[in-house]
Amino acid sequence: MDIPVFAEKQIELLQAERDADITLQTSLLSTLPPTALLRHGLALTNLLPTSQRTGFGGRTIIDLQPDPAIFPTGLLPPHGIRQGDIVRLEVQPGGSASKKEKADAKAAGIEGVVHRVFEERLALAVETTGDEVDRIWSGKRLWVVKVANEVTFKRMEKAMGFLKALGEKGDTTGLVDVLFGRRAAKEVPEGYEKMEVNWFDDGLNDSQKQAVRFALASEEVALIHGPPGTGKTQTLLEIILQLATPPTTSSSTPPTPKKILVCGPSNISVDNIVLRLPSSLPVIRMGHPARLLPQVIKRSLDNLTRTSEQGEIINDVRKEMDDLLSKLKATGKTRMKGRARKEGWDTVRHLRGEYREREKKCVTEIVKWSEVVLATLHGAGSKQLWSEKFDIVLIDEGSQALEAQCWIPLLLTNKSSIQKLILAGDPMQLPPTIKSQTKGSIPKPPRTKTEIPESLEITLFSRLLAIHGEGIKRLLTTQYRMHATIMHFPSQELYNGSLIAASSVAERLLCTSLPYPVTKTEDTSIPLLFIDTQGGLFPEDSSPSTPSAKSPTSESKSNTLEARVVATHVHALIAAGVHPEDIGVLTPYSAQVSLITKLLRGTYPAVEVNTVDSFQGREKEAVVFSLVRSNDENEVGFLKDKRRVNVAVTRPRCHLCVVGDAETVGQGGKGGFLGRWIGWLESAEEAEVRYADVGEVLAGWAGGIEVEAED
């Protein structure tokens, strides 16, 4: 494959994606009033700054509380601002603010990362000097607004720029050549299957052990294909331990541990690994502390820096800076004025410089001496790792990462030291969401070694498979999540029928397997239920919610009567004793999510209602899957992507209930995965089929349903 052409195409696609991202965000921010932005999770309004202190990297942490005049309870209203979000902090324009006043408020705002979200306050980390904070500090009412994350794009584009230059200069490493199919990957040594391994986790199953042996024996690239619940992360943990602490042998030269960079596309994917690594293994979790799970903070670079010897001096500088800051913050009689105030801010600036310098040295030392460094793919491009030499890069959830993201650890650290890439993922689940992609099209991975991918949806995992074939991959085959019946169809269709349900889960049922009593009913005693709405009496709503100021989600579908069927089934499960938090309702459409949420939230707020795409990687004891589509044209839209259906139907542990129109979905998906799936559900051999009755649905459980007028 022509590397410069590949890199240029990636840059072009990334720019289109960034533009789509910004256009969407800007149009929402410019059309919706603050209250609507709050409702759509894009802003948090009516905040007052209460205190500030110094955090990691010399950043200022600002605490923001709800204005008591608006929120007398002292609690923040329901909002969608999450830890780690990048936001702008601005003075909130009043209802009658002119365009110019709004623009001025925006220009004076500062960018920051949400450090912590509490019920009664938001802590924001800002990369700015104290006097700038002071400028917007003067007791005004503030708001935070989410901003598109351009930094992520910049880093991917930088990696692609590097790649292009390497290709042009002909300066590629052996690994890069393999990853572009310019030469075949070295063969795994024969007999690797019998390799003696001193297992850290002897409970691994055979397919996991073979995957570990394969990853250890491969010299350049190993893919680990982990279908849902098959213990992909468990397998990676063993690989990390084997590489970082090789067993001692009788030979006089002790084996050298490998230096490993472990990455994932999201913070949670990385934290999940950190949490499961033994505390005896010295590891560093890179990344902004605001984005890490509290349980991993002690292994974060931030914490290791603070608790090191050098850290003591750094802490002293920090304290001096904070004391001075609080004097500068003082109001009333003690307010510092004039020259003293100016000198005060100068000293803060100087101390901040000293603080950063010392911290940098300390960080470099810590990173140098750790064998396992964990970061998000994006975080692997941070300055602190630029010259670090890693032997092996290991990426979890590789099929949920953009290819350009995967190149960040491979190129923005010392690339010449990296000999091997171990990539785990499942190309049969959803790839990252691409906003610039034409709706409904499912791009195919390149068919030849030279074909350049035309879409960001083509992941490195699927491209490598297309280039090198199945020989570079090992499949994990025992799943530890769901009842064997729930697993059956995805296994047959997508994983060559090779999945096995572990005996601990193969017969899981709601009425027998939950850690609390659940009554045996016709619903709780079966793993798979299909409630068929065919017959035209449960039509999808005729006017789709199109993008508008009122409903800025993109074109989305809903089905009001089907939503009632879903709510009734949820009610029946809860009436039998299933805890609401163990039930998830999934649907491909955000408009249907809103509709079902409205039906359920008054009585059962703990039932999670979500889109399939947002629920990938998670599980619930019971899942109700609402298909929505029911129309004379047999249009099935989003459902056509088998990866979406696969994700939805592999989330439950004990019970899956599918609600939908077998006619529309079966005909719409005829000849393909979807058609076969509906055929299998209808065949009633494995699933129980019931037919929804409109009269019963309307007369059914409504007592607790909170049906609200559209707001």
Ligand SMILES: Nc1ncnc2c1ncn2[C@@H]1O[C@H](COP(=O)(O)OP(=O)(O)OP(=O)(O)O)[C@@H](O)[C@H]1O
């Ligand atoms: N060999 C095993 N024996 C028993 N339980 C196992 C084994 N391997 C994994 N598990 C269990 O299976 C569950 C899923 O494992 P893990 O989180 O590693 O899977 P995953 O493939 O990464 O999951 P997902 O597909 O959701 O990302 C965990 O509860 C884990 O403890």
